[in-house]
Amino acid sequence: MVQSAVLGFPRIGPNRELKKATEDYWNGKITVDELFKVGKDLRTQNWKLQKEAGVDIIPSNDFSFYDQVLDLSLLFNVIPDRYTKYDLSPIDTLFAMGRGLQRKATETEKAVDVTALEMVKWFDSNYHYVRPTFSKTTQFKLNGQKPVDEFLEAKELGIHTRPVLLGPVSYLFLGKADKDSLDLEPLSLLEQLLPLYTEILSKLASAGATEVQIDEPVLVLDLPANAQAAIKKAYTYFGEQSNLPKITLATYFGTVVPNLDAIKGLPVAALHVDFVRAPEQFDEVVAAIGNKQTLSVGIVDGRNIWKNDFKKSSAIVNKAIEKLGADRVVVATSSSLLHTPVDLNNETKLDAEIKGFFSFATQKLDEVVVITKNVSGQDVAAALEANAKSVESRGKSKFIHDAAVKARVASIDEKMSTRAAPFEQRLPEQQKVFNLPLFPTTTIGSFPQTKDIRINRNKFNKGTISAEEYEKFINSEIEKVIRFQEEIGLDVLVHGEPERNDMVQYFGEQINGYAFTVNGWVQSYGSRYVRPPIIVGDLSRPKAMSVKESVYAQSITSKPVKGMLTGPITCLRWSFPRDDVDQKTQAMQLALALRDEVNDLEAAGIKVIQVDEPALREGLPLREGTERSAYYTWAAEAFRVATSGVANKTQIHSHFCYSDLDPNHIKALDADVVSIEFSKKDDANYIAEFKNYPNHIGLGLFDIHSPRIPSKDEFIAKISTILKSYPAEKFWVNPDCGLKTRGWEETRLSLTHMVEAAKYFREQYKN
Structure with missing residues (x-):
């Protein structure tokens, strides 16, 4: 009998209950017990929802108050020493590792001042995980039994x-050595870690768990030989233990074919494979399945919001049944549904036709169940008919096609993606215009989005204040930000972006071809949730999007003000993209829309224009090969199409964050100045990689995702380290990222200390 399965469900709650609770806890508004109650209520709600939908295999331990990888670090005591000396509770240790902690001493508590661990993108998604950080002094042991506790919690509900666990090889491979142990190879710790996995698996078996899902997503990467050997070693070890639950080894986000030799013959009960992202791997995967193993067919998309095509999906599942038999096939989501919004039923303002194209996490439960019933011979004719009509309707929709956009994309040539002169010729012209000091200071773009800003935006959206009143308010906020930057001595200013709800959504709302949700939130990291806009059709810009605010900001200061835009790749990657058109085409459509905006900004007198591409690395195909090489080419081309229509004296900036970046790929963008997240990088070799980068660069000096305030001396120490490898004349001073999520007081102090450090080095380099 074919079963249905879900690999994970969004933990945030249909109305962002988790965000509200965690932030209230951080701000001292609720107790830890109240926080835990919210978590328990959300888990209960999710389990019951899946049970009522008819899902056979329901996950547990997919909940986290911050990040599931960080949970594992806490569970296995992979806690760097700097977090253990403050006598923090487990939950406060978790939060300190995730976001840093800085507080003064009280009568009952020690002073705490500790930075966050490094946070990076989860494969090619916009979810961020907290990177496990290992040391030669790491002492593995179990801290509690979270997976067991949550299994028992569900069991009490009937x-x-x-239970879901990130596998030992992925956990180690995705981690890094701490700065005191840079020669440590994390995979060398496998033998120490495996007994802890066995211990927690044994506890789960004793609690009544019959099966566990162990995720090894690194199996879709280009794994070195030692990692492939580690897979065999780990799962052979589990197979040699007695009284463990059956293991479903799960992979997702790509093909496992290059690593099949590491998977074949493993003593696991089932293998889960993502056939949404890589349907071409089907025959080779089926051939590798052992005689008694089950294949979990990942066929309902866990990464996008388009309605499943039941006919196509059922055909793939039936093909698996023909090869293996119904008892050895499971119909499943391709990955955890963490990456999709919770419930389409919460969307009351979407056009009815467009809404019919979509499926959110709750609806995907029904999709898994319907496909399972269909391939099992049950009567789901009505559901199949409705689905077929919906799929056909989308293909013919008036929202999809724009002949003028298609023609313009076809007209793109090399000239459109090439600046008028190379950087070494542009630089003198720019220096003449700006006359900036050594170590020029700037920020990445956004300033704190205060409660007052959100209230006024909400009033404007509801029509309770006029457009004139709202513009007056926005201008007052812009002036406040400009005056603050002038006061502390920043060199290149920004307008602060008070008018923007999100760096992609704001532009998407002004571009034809996008659709937007009201409650389509997904978790990006911690309590940071985003509402990705949805690309439903061909994309074009009907009018200027950001010129008015930039022009106003420049009109009230003599210092240069950056025009701030989000780049084509980031607009694409931080949206839910179309699945009926390739991503290159969508990127070029966005590039042309942004090219018009860049040119309008320049014509309006804006001399510095920043086009951010924080998602550039995120879009990189996970494996080496022709697809990755092609991506490098067209992603860089899209950026240059957007930015190459300006004069030599106009300075183009870009920004990247929370990714491991190759200088050669950044060089291909031909931006005059780039800023890169750096504050949590511990490896001096990372700086050295940029030593010969030809253009100018700002390595981010403080973590804007943490409320912690660095001192002037910390900035000086960080800059000193950078200057050992990077030339002073090319170095810009800036934060890691935008300041939208920070409060004004921490922003004021952090930026003041940063500027003071820049002035210190100007004095040092006077002669």
């Missing part, structure tokens, strides 16, 4: 779940 719901039998399949």
Whole structure:
């Protein structure tokens, strides 16, 4: 009998209950017990929802108050020493590792001042995980039994779940050595870690768990030989233990074919494979399945919001049944549904036709169940008919096609993606215009989005204040930001972006071809949630999007003010893209829309224009090969199409964050100045990689995702380290990222200390 399975469900709650609770806890508004109650209520709600939908295999331990990888670090005591000396509770240790902690001593508590661990993108998604950080002094042991506790919690509700754990090889491979142990190879710790996995698996078996899902997503990467050997070693080890639950080894986000030799013959009960992202791997995967193993067919998309095509999906599942038999096939989501919004039923303002194209996490439960019933011979004719009509309707929709956009994309040539002169010729012209000091200071773009800003935006959206009143308010906020930057001595200013709800959504709302949700939130990291806009059709810009605010900001200061835009790749990657058109085409459509905006900004007198591409690395195909090489080419071309229509004296900036970046790929963008997240990088070799980068660069000096305030001396120490490898004449001073999520007081102090450090080095380099 074919079963249905879900690999994970969004933990944020349909109305962002988790965000509200965690932020209230951080701000001292609720107790830890109240926080834990919210978590328990959300888990209960999710389990019951899946049970009522008819899902056979329901996950547990997919909940986290911050990040599931960080949970594992806490569970296995992978806690760097700097977090253990403050006598923090487990939950406060978790939060300190995730976001840093800085507080003064009280009568009952020690002073705390500790930075966050490094945070990076989860494969090619916009979810961020907290990177495990290992040291030669790491002492593995179990801290509690979270997976067991949550399994038992579901069991008390009468719901039998399949606990989810990130696998030992992925956990180690995705981690890094701490700065005191840079020669440590994390995979060398496998033998120490495996007994802890066995211990937690044994506890799960004793609690009644019959099956566990162990995720090894690194199996879709180009794994070195030692990592492939580690896979065999780990799962052979588990197979040699007695009384463990059956293991479903899960992969997702790509093909496992290059690593099949590491998977074949493993003593696991089932293998889960993502056939949404890589349907071409089907035959080779099926051939590698052992005689008694089950294949979990990942066929309902866990990464996008388009309605499943039941006919196509059922055909793939039936093909698996023909090869393996119904008892050895599971119909599943391709990955965890963490990456999709919770419930389409919460969207009351979407056009009815467009809404019919979509499926959010709750609806995907029904999709898994319907496909399972269909391939099992049950009567789901009505659901199949409705689905077929919806799929056909989308293909013919008036929202999809724009002949003028298609023609313009076809007209793109090399000239459109090439600046008038190379950087070494542009630089003298720019220096003559700006006359900036050594170590020029700037910020990345946004300033704190205060409660007052959100209230006034909400009033404007509801029509309770006029457009004139709202513009007056926005201008007052812009002036406040400009005056603050002048006061502390920043060199290149920004307008602060008070008018923007999100760096992609704001532009998407002004571009034809996008659709937007009201409650389509997904978790990006911690309590930071985003509402990705949805690309439903061909994209074009009907009018200027950001010129008015930039022009106003420049009109009230003599210092240069950057025009701030989000780049084509980031607009694409931080949206839910179309699945009926390739991503290159969508990127070029966005590039042309942004090219018009860049040119309008320049014509309006804006001399510095920043086009951010924080998602550039995120879009990189996970494996080496022709697809990756092609991406490098067209992603850089899209950026240059957007930015190459300006004069030599106009300075183009770009920004990248929370990714491991190759200088050669950044060089291909031909931006005059780039800023890169750097504050949590511990490896001096990372700086050295940029030593010969030809253009100018700002390595981010403080973590804007943490409320912690660095001192002037910290900035001086960080800059000193950078200057050992990077030439002073090319170095800009800036934060890691935008300041939208920070409060004004921490912003004021952090930027003041940063500027003071820049002035210190100007004095040092006077002669």
